[in-house]
Amino acid sequence: MADNVLSQAEVESLLNAMETGNEPSKPAAAVSPDPQASHAPRTREKITPYDFKRPERVGKDQMRALQSMHEGFSRNFGAALSALLRSIVEVKLTSVDQLTYSEFVFSLENPSCFNLLVAEPLEGNLILDINPSILYPIIDRLLGGGKESTPASRRPLTEIELTLVSRISDLFLIELKEAWENVLPLDLKVVRVESNPQLVQIVPPNEVVVLVSFELAIGDVRGMINLCIPxxxxxxISHKLTANTWFSYGSTEATPQSRAAIGDHIDKAHVNLDVILANTTITMEELLDLRVGDVITTEKDSRTPLQVNVNGTPAFQAFAGAYKGRKAIQIERSFERKKPPQQK
Structure with a gap:
């Protein structure tokens, strides 16, 4: 019991602390019934708040899988949209979050382009929301508008604009189907387009949804596209959303099917073909005196092959001639590029 008795100095220190309201200068370790308790390290437990209104029902593995899938989708959709608009379009995945349906709806602008989707065999509906700040510049470009940026209109879409928007949404669904191919083959289509998001109730307000957000940039104009998945x-199919679905975006070996698919796309590409007959220099006075039928002499031998450029890049060597009464060239071989001399 002697270990539990306070000394006179410790008693005075406690009394002084009570009078001044400060902590005592020396800890009274002797009052502890357990001698080892004063030496035990104190650990701080990290407390994380939990909101019962927003339960996290989608696991971290599934969220990572959705993020990886839609990162690949954003790159493909950006390339397809660039080809449609004939302009550089940057599409970047900004976030993949869980929230309630009411929080998603009230975070959107009104009016907006609110597309109600059916994705069979998935149950229920999905939502594709296109922000007006990027939608109207896209429509302007589809109608032949210039590069100048105009402020977004605060009005619902007209019938003509809805027809043009369907080209954007159809392109989105085509690329989305490709992105989900390794998880589940989807049959996607738009069943309704609304301007007021609050009029569409696909799930209860407190139901958890996965919100996949993309940022589109066309020059100086930026806007958001949101994909809502209840x-x-x-x-x-949550068990299929695993790390195994990520491999489609990694480096894989080329297959005959993939080579054929790439070949089909390349065969349809348009290229510019130029043939350089000869190069020479003349004075401005000689240029002004040229008339129809004049002959320009050069130092190039007619037996020397001509250079054929594809999109401005030397590709072939050919000889000039005629075919069925038309000027033509006969390609002899590929263009031989000179290798730069190696530095010692």
Missing amino acids: FNSIER
Whole structure:
């Protein structure tokens, strides 16, 4: 019991602390019934708040899989949209979050382009929302507008504009189907387009949804496209959303099918073909005196092959001639590029 008795100095220190309201200068370790308790390290437990209104029903593995899938989708959709608009379009995945359906709806602008989707065999509906700040510049470019940026209109879409928007949404669904191919073959289509998001109730307000957000940039104009996936739509196939679905975006060996698909796309590409007959220099006075039928002499031998450029790049060597009464060239061989001399 002697270990539990306070000394006179410790008693005075405690009394002084009570009078001044400060902590005592020396800790009274002797009052502890357990001698080892004063030497035990104190650990701080990290407390994380939990909101019962926003339960996290989608696991971290599934969220990572969705993020990886839609990162590949954003690159492909950006390339397809650039080809459609004939302008550089940057599409970047900004976030993949869980929230309630009411939070998603009230975060959108009104009016907006609110597309209600069916994705069979998934249950229920998905939502594709295109922000007006990027939608109207896209429509302007489809109608032949210039590069100048105009402020977004605060009005619902007209019938003509809805027809043009369907080209954007159809392109989105085509690329989205490709992105989900390794998880589940989807049959996607737009069943309705609304301007007021609050009029569409696909799930209860407190139901958890996965919100996939993309940022589009066309020059100086930027805007958001949101894909809303209710949890009850992917609940039955959540076991398929694993790391195994990520491999489609990694480096894989080329197959005959992939080579044929790439070849089909390349065969349809348009290229510019130029043939350089000869190069020479003349004075401005000689240029002004040229008339129809004049002959320009050069130092190039007619027996020397001509240079054929494809999109401005030397590709072939050919000889000039005629075919069925038309001027033509006969390609002899590929263009031989001179290798730069190696530095010692």
